[in-house]
Amino acid sequence: MQDAPVTQVEKTVFVITYGRSGSTLLQNMINALPGYALRGENANLLASLVRAWQGVRQSDLAARMRARGEPSGPHQPWYGYEAIDSDRLGCDLAEVFLRDVLRPEPQTRVIGFKEIRWHEDPELFVPMLEFLQRYMPQTRFIFNTRAHGEVCRSGWWKTMDPAVVTAQLEQAEALYADWQTAHPETCLAMHYNDYATDPEAWRVLFAFLGEPFDIELVQATLARKLMHMKRLRS
Numbered sequence: 001m002q003d004a005p006v007t008q009v010e011k012t013v014f015v016i017t018y019g020r021s022g023s024t025l026l027q028n029m030i031n032a033l034p035g036y037a038l039r040g041e042n043a044n045l046l047a048s049l050v051r052a053w054q055g056v057r058q059s060d061l062a063a064r065m066r067a068r069g070e071p072s073g074p075h076q077p078w079y080g081y082e083a084i085d086s087d088r089l090g091c092d093l094a095e096v097f098l099r100d101v102l103r104p105e106p107q108t109r110v111i112g113f114k115e116i117r118w119h120e121d122p123e124l125f126v127p128m129l130e131f132l133q134r135y136m137p138q139t140r141f142i143f144n145t146r147a148h149g150e151v152c153r154s155g156w157w158k159t160m161d162p163a164v165v166t167a168q169l170e171q172a173e174a175l176y177a178d179w180q181t182a183h184p185e186t187c188l189a190m191h192y193n194d195y196a197t198d199p200e201a202w203r204v205l206f207a208f209l210g211e212p213f214d215i216e217l218v219q220a221t222l223a224r225k226l227m228h229m230k231r232l233r234s
Contacts, residue, residue: 009104011138013038013209015114016129018172020154021146022192027114029202029221033211035109039102044117047124049093050131054124057086094135110209114144119172129179139186140208143176145169146192197222 017023030038065082072079104111118125133139148169152162180187188208195201199218206213
């Protein structure tokens with residue numbers, strides 16, 4: 001396996017959630033930590049890169065070509081295809097994502113992003129997290145959830161059938177739970193209804209990130225009103 005991308009970043013953190021889960025408050029709290037930069041959503045840009053990586057990594061054609069024991073020639077339609085190194089490709093794609101999408105600054109120690117679209121393609125969920133775990137520095141995953149009834153009444157979800165919304169949320173959380181069970185040492189589960197008004201509930205996040213708990217920072221962040229949905233509607 002190729003080494004993780006060379007960067008000054010110590011570790012990477014990824015918030016995995018669905019829409020209207022309270023993840024912007026979680027993002028604000030993480031960004032309040034010195035040296036942290038947790039970017040916002042990027043329309044699931046990572047999925048496109050991972051599909052390219054998976055396409056090469058799991059190619060039956062490339063495997064059959066390599067099994068022949070001799071390189072393809074310039075007269076063949078798939079000339080050179082079997083020589084593509086999926087691990088090198090993954091490492092290079094991760095480096096590009098880190099440099100051009102996440103864009104760490106000189107003072108950045110920890111970087112990442114939060115996204116609400118991880119579950120939209122269930123078949124790609126595990127490959128996306130595998131990609132990050134394999135190629136990003138010291139990867140950590142935070143899974144954020146919220147009471148389903150509150151989600152159903154929030155934002156765009158309230159225009160939908162609550163049963164349909166609940167089914168989507170349950171599917172997403174099943175994906176989260178399976179990954180957390182398999183990788184407990186790099187995962188943290190956060191629940192909006194636990195931390196939205198209780199400063200002490202944030203202790204687990206600070207411990208998970210290896211940061212000293214700062215009650216004043218937590219209280220100041222909780223006191224800051226979130227205005228992102230109003231700005232988007234204006």
